[in-house]
Amino acid sequence: MIELGTVIVRKNLNVTLLLTVCLFFPSGAAVNLTLVTPEKAIKLAANDFFRHHLSNTGKGLTVFKEMLAGCAAGMCQVVITTPMEMLKIQLQDAGRLAAQQQKTVVMTSTKLVATNAVLSRSYNSGIVVSAPRAVSATQIAKELVQTQGVKGLYRGLGATLMRDVPFSIVYFPLFANLNNLGKPSPEESSPFYWAFLSGCIAGSTAAVAVNPCDVVKTRLQSLNKGCNEETYNGVVDCISKIMRKEGPSAFLKGAGCRALVIAPLFGIAQVMYFVGVGEYILDNSPLRMLSA
Known part of the structure; x- marks a missing residue:
């Protein structure tokens, strides 16, 4: 049995190292890092654009108009969000299923070797447990486009809209009102740290509110199912x-983790907007021509 344990450890060293790396660099992180910037830029710029057009009277926006601007911004961002979420989920599923398959093979080999000495000698001489095959976002994107066309990248578009539109409807009015509380006077803007805190609170609140929609979206966009995992035909x-x-x-699974991730993400995004990114985009883009 000592010899068996040594063989298993030796033959699965690469797998162990791979899984360890995945703990520090989770599957789908690269996709998020690449696409989250344009996604947030579209969301925030679109919200400012629609707020600008809805406030043409020079007065402040009503809550209804703030919600309407957020709704439009959420509809614009899914152009980037849907393929980003699709690729991220496929990468995460690939790692999860590979780990499950590896665990099953190792357990099966251990049982066979433990019950038969002949199989033990065969194991030492021939049976090799293969490591999970590494996949990339580019590879997954190519396969989806080749098999399903561009629409393959937009699988779950309806569920993504169902999540992101309500998120923006909750987030932007809540942020605007929280941020106004930090203004020293109506003519002055709130401090940058107040914008950060307002973004964190509004982001985490909106994330928890739409978590059931996120659960549905994730289930629908998961193409590779493991053993005994359910398949779904629409929302x-x-x-x-x-x-x-x-x-x-089940609709609240992951709500806490999602809130912890979304809070600093939107806090940082609002701080970047605080320094004038939004105004620069609107003043130096074709959007300005539309508002003329």
């Missing part, structure tokens, strides 16, 4: 199956 089918088999609490 309604997904919601009904989750409710029937897992209960209402």
Whole structure:
């Protein structure tokens, strides 16, 4: 048995190193780093653009108009968000399924060797447990386009809209009102740290509010299913199956983690906007021509 343990450790060293690296560099991180900047730029710039047009009277926006501007901004951002989420989920699923497959093979080999000495000698001489095959976002994108066309990258578009539009409807009015509380006077802007805190609070609140939609979106965009994992045919089918088999609490899975991620993300984004990024984009882009 000592010899068996040594063989298993030796033959799975690469797998262990690969999984260790994944802990520090999670699957899908590169996709987020590449696409999250244009996604947030579109969201924030679009919101400013629609707020500008809705406030043509020179007065402050009503809550309804703030929600309307947020709704339009959420609809604009899905051009980037949907393929970004699609590729990220496929990368995460590839790593998860590879780890499950590796664990199954190792457990099966261990049982066989432990029950038969002949199989033990065969294991030492021939059976090799292969490491998970590395995949990249580029490779997944090419396969999706080749097999399903461009629409493959936009699988789950409806569910993404169902998440991002309500998120923006909640986030932007809440941020605007929280940020106004930090203004020393109506003519002055709030300090940058107040914009950061307002972005964190509004982002985490909106993230928790739309978490059920995020759960549905993630399930629909997961193409590679493991053993005994459910398949879904659209939003309604997904919601009904989750409710029937897992209960209402399943729609809140990951809400805490999502809030912790979204809070600093939008806090930082609003600080960057605080230094004038939004005004620069609107003043130096074709959007200015549309508002003339």
